[in-house]
Amino acid sequence: APANTDCDVVVLGGGPGGYSAAFRAADLGLKVMLVERYATLGGVCLNVGCIPSKALLHVAAVMDEVSHFEALGVSYGKPELNLDKLRTHKSGVTGKLTGGLAFMAKARKVEIVRGYGMLTGPHSLTVEVTTGDAQDKTGENRTITFKRAILAAGSQAVRLPFLPDDPRVVDSTGALALPFVPKKMLVIGGGIIGLEMGTVYSTLGARIDVVEMGEGLMPGADRDLVKVWEKHNAPRFDRVMLSTKTVAAEATPEGIKVSFASAKEGQPAPEAGVYDLVLQAVGRSPNGRKIGADSAGLTVNERGFVPVDVQMRTNVPSLFAIGDLVGQPMLAHKAVHESHVAAEVIAGELLGDEKLARAAFDARVIPSVAYTDPEIAWVGLTEEQAKAQGKKVHKGLFPWSASGRALANGRSEGFTKLLFDEETGRIVGGGIVGMNAGDMIGEVALAIEMGADEVDIGKTIHPHPTLGESIGLAAEAAHGSCTDLP
Ligand code: FAD
Numbered sequence: 033a034p035a036n037t038d039c040d041v042v043v044l045g046g047g048p049g050g051y052s053a054a055f056r057a058a059d060l061g062l063k064v065m066l067v068e069r070y071a072t073l074g075g076v077c078l079n080v081g082c083i084p085s086k087a088l089l090h091v092a093a094v095m096d097e098v099s100h101f102e103a104l105g106v107s108y109g110k111p112e113l114n115l116d117k118l119r120t121h122k123s124g125v126t127g128k129l130t131g132g133l134a135f136m137a138k139a140r141k142v143e144i145v146r147g148y149g150m151l152t153g154p155h156s157l158t159v160e161v162t163t164g165d166a167q168d169k170t171g172e173n174r175t176i177t178f179k180r181a182i183l184a185a186g187s188q189a190v191r192l193p194f195l196p197d198d199p200r201v202v203d204s205t206g207a208l209a210l211p212f213v214p215k216k217m218l219v220i221g222g223g224i225i226g227l228e229m230g231t232v233y234s235t236l237g238a239r240i241d242v243v244e245m246g247e248g249l250m251p252g253a254d255r256d257l258v259k260v261w262e263k264h265n266a267p268r269f270d271r272v273m274l275s276t277k278t279v280a281a282e283a284t285p286e287g288i289k290v291s292f293a294s295a296k297e298g299q300p301a302p303e304a305g306v307y308d309l310v311l312q313a314v315g316r317s318p319n320g321r322k323i324g325a326d327s328a329g330l331t332v333n334e335r336g337f338v339p340v341d342v343q344m345r346t347n348v349p350s351l352f353a354i355g356d357l358v359g360q361p362m363l364a365h366k367a368v369h370e371s372h373v374a375a376e377v378i379a380g381e382l383l384g385d386e387k388l389a390r391a392a393f394d395a396r397v398i399p400s401v402a403y404t405d406p407e408i409a410w411v412g413l414t415e416e417q418a419k420a421q422g423k424k425v426h427k428g429l430f431p432w433s434a435s436g437r438a439l440a441n442g443r444s445e446g447f448t449k450l451l452f453d454e455e456t457g458r459i460v461g462g463g464i465v466g467m468n469a470g471d472m473i474g475e476v477a478l479a480i481e482m483g484a485d486e487v488d489i490g491k492t493i494h495p496h497p498t499l500g501e502s503i504g505l506a507a508e509a510a511h512g513s514c515t516d517l518p
Contacts, residue, residue: 033155033179033350039065040382041375042157042178044149044323047075049355049367050184051133056375057182058140062382065176066142067149067157071164072130073137075186076356077364079126080205085228086403087122088208092235093405100442113236119210145174150324154350157181157324180350180378183330183338184371185323187316187356192220196283201310204229214238214308216270218290220278222249224402226313231404233309234268241271241305243278245295250402254414257465260445261408273302281310318357342392344374352378366398397461399477401470406446409473412461412480413451424454425461428486428510430502432466437497443467448502450476450489452510457485464502472500486511 039062043054046068054066072079098108137144147161152175161172189203199211207229215238219230222244230240242249249272250258262272275295282289287306294301320332331347332338338346338353346353352374355367373393380389399411418425432438432446446466453460462476479489489507494500 034177037155037177037179039063039143039176039178041065041180041182041378042067042149042176043182043184044151044157045075045184045186045355045357046070046073046133046144047184047186047355047367048077048364049186049357049371050075050182051137052368053182053184053354053371053375054142055136055140056372057379058142060375060379060383060388062375062379064140064142065145065178066137067145067147067159067176069146069148069162069166071146072126073133073144074126074130075184077367078129078133080208082364083129084122084126084208085204085225085232087125088118088210088232089228089403089405091118091121092232095235096405104442113213115210115213122208122210145176147174149176151181151328151330151351152324154328154348155179178350179382180352182344182371182374182378183323183346183351183353183357184355184367185319185357187318187362189312190315190317192278192312192314194279195281195310195312196288198283198288200283200288200308201281201312203312207233207309207311212309216287216305216307217241217309217311218243218288218305218307219311219313221313221315222246222272222274223251223313223315224400224404226311227402227404229311229313230268231265233311238309240269241273241307242269243273243276243292243302245275245277247275249274250408252400252414253402253408253410254416254449254463256415256447256449257408257410257463260447260465261402261404261406264406264445265404271302271305275299276302316356316362318359320357342373342394343377344370344393345377361398361400363398363400366395369393369395395481397477397480399473401473403470406443406466407469408463408465409469410461410463411473411477412459414461414463415449415451418451418461423460425451426454426510427451428506428508430506430509432499432502434505435497435499435502437499437501438466440497441467441499448472448506450486450503450506450510452486457487458483459485459489459507462503462506466499468499472503475500475503 043066058064147159149159217238219226280291291304292302318336320336344352354370356362376388376391397412401409428450433444438444451461494504
């Protein structure tokens, strides 16, 4: 590195990966600069991802729950929607969090540079400075020199090229803006993001069609979990088109007319539909090709990801990369854990701390959650993966129809499933479908990280009556009973 750099570490991108890296590096005593093109920190997750979607999903979940209260002896009137207030609520939630981040950056003396940053070499980048809004360029270019950089430029929604440029065609960011409540909506892509947004819009009053290329919704999750969700959610959808491609679309005064084709040869195409709103949720692509990688000799693979090792090192010794930029799963909690590794390795190198320099990303498992209603959460090996890998597992299953708490909640459709290695008895995976499944899956992740077996989990006293109890009971079910202790 040049002798006098502007900072020890520059972080490119202020999402969950970037701000966490900046904060950890500053806490470890390094001089840190953080480059972010937008006015607020927080990236996709806080501004247009995890948090605003959950603010809306919470409202939808309460509306759905209340709509079933008549059977319990309590009646409410028909809900009246004030979209302005709902938008204000959502922005209030994200504003509190992003404001908190600005405060935390200041407290740590992390200098924030607003603008679009591009690498110009292994120890320098230039920022096209903005006043805060990405469009609002000041005409000033600022060069920042650094000893190390942590690249955390994230990802963006994939756009289908044949969809018309029309306000009625949106990605998740457009959908979260709640432009209006459509009568008829098409969700392209039956993954987590598409189905979460479909849930919100359906509860607010839209009729939904879903089109998915794969053979099932919610790819990645075991089918038994998804089936419970499908049964509960069937009333929301007019058509769920599986193994189907979207092939063309046209903007007409009546709506966006979308045509489909079967993804299976020789199968007839579903009939075209006309929609007031079309959400494309077909995945996200990393921003690896947009950060001046070539100028620094940085390797970017053909899909736009920046390859890294377990210490988050790229092929250039001064450059580290984390988060959505480096690969799947594109999840905020993965980005944050990687950010800490990168910051610690760098601090170890620059401050000569051997222990920090040995930090590595060593997670056994990363949980996934669909915050739909019911929620679906899974972690570690799925049954399908176990089968595909020829790994012998046995499962413990606890149906929520036997859970006092689930029955009291009026939501007993779910179940908790744990998978144990046939040879060692240790837990290797788990899945939960039901209310609050996402809040519970962390315990299963902890059990896997700790190498727990059936008896460890089954003999752990869970509070009664809780949904979390179902984890202990599923372990007991796997073991037969927990009386024959080893
Ligand atoms: P990002 O959050 O994408 O942040 C990158 C930042 O870098 C952005 O602020 C961007 O403006 C900035 N940037 C990029 N390039 C430059 C540049 N050249 N110069 C300056 N700034 C730049 N994950 C979960 O774990 N749980 C969820 O519930 C969840 N829900 C989601 C819902 C939706 C609708 C979406 C779209 C995503 C959701 N995700 C969720 C995924 C999650 O948002 C991402 O995994 C996470 O934000 C990745 O963090 P990151 O720091 O890698 O990148």
